[in-house]
Amino acid sequence: MNTVIENIKKRRSIRDYKKEQIKEEELQAILEAGTYAPSGCNAQSWHFTVIQDRELIGLMSNVAKEKLKTSSDEGFRNMANNKDLDLTHGAPTLVVVSGKQDAYSPLTDCSAAIQNMLLAAESLDIGSLWIGLIELSFDHEEVARKLNIPEGYKPYYGVALGYKGAGETRAPRRKENVISYIR
Numbered sequence: 001m002n003t004v005i006e007n008i009k010k011r012r013s014i015r016d017y018k019k020e021q022i023k024e025e026e027l028q029a030i031l032e033a034g035t036y037a038p039s040g041c042n043a044q045s046w047h048f049t050v051i052q053d054r055e056l057i058g059l060m061s062n063v064a065k066e067k068l069k070t071s072s073d074e075g076f077r078n079m080a081n082n083k084d085l086d087l088t089h090g091a092p093t094l095v096v097v098s099g100k101q102d103a104y105s106p107l108t109d110c111s112a113a114i115q116n117m118l119l120a121a122e123s124l125d126i127g128s129l130w131i132g133l134i135e136l137s138f139d140h141e142e143v144a145r146k147l148n149i150p151e152g153y154k155p156y157y158g159v160a161l162g163y164k165g166a167g168e169t170r171a172p173r174r175k176e177n178v179i180s181y182i183r
């Protein structure tokens with residue numbers, strides 16, 4: 001098997017991080033990999049906001065959890081009521097990925113960039129987690145002021161990055177019958 005495919009299969013969502021910050025050159029390599037994603041009409045419509053202030057990351061997690069308490073989904077409500085749960089699982093870096101709203105396909109572009117970043121992180125043995133739920137914090141007054149997302153961009157997702165802790169990293173079972181052939 002070639003190393004790219006091996007890396008794709010090895011990547012897992014990491015929900016246990018060491019406190020130690022990742023190295024600046026590792027962060028830069030991961031962000032650069034994000035910018036090499038394909039994008040509709042080559043718009044490269046992403047913007048990355050790197051947060052390495054644990055206080056702000058904690059605030060974002062708490063704000064999002066507070067909103068989750070009123071979710072119609074019981075699993076989410078239970079999650080929100082777990083006072084020990086940090087939606088970023090202690091990751092020392094959180095990258096908020098925002099898309100330029102007048103681009104052709106900003107959400108898809110940003111998603112492609114995120115997957116590149118997750119794979120780049122895995123190739124450096126750095127843990128990562130794509131975090132949709134953190135979106136619930138983006139319109140909070142203090143969070144929005146601190147994030148200072150550029151005019152015309154919408155924040156979509158967070159990506160947690162950090163050295164892997166001891167948590168479980170087994171791949172969920174792959175769904176079957178997801179391929180049809182016409183040939």
Ligand SMILES: Cc1cc2nc3c(=O)[nH]c(=O)nc-3n(C[C@H](O)[C@H](O)[C@H](O)COP(=O)(O)O)c2cc1C
Nearest residue numbers: 011012013014015129130131132133134170171172
């Ligand atoms: C759009 C999107 C949003 C996600 N949001 C969250 C999230 O808020 N919290 C979380 O723990 N995992 C989140 N995940 C990670 C998924 O739960 C994870 O990818 C899935 O369970 C498969 O596990 P794997 O990444 O280890 O293959 C998200 C993944 C995607 C693609």
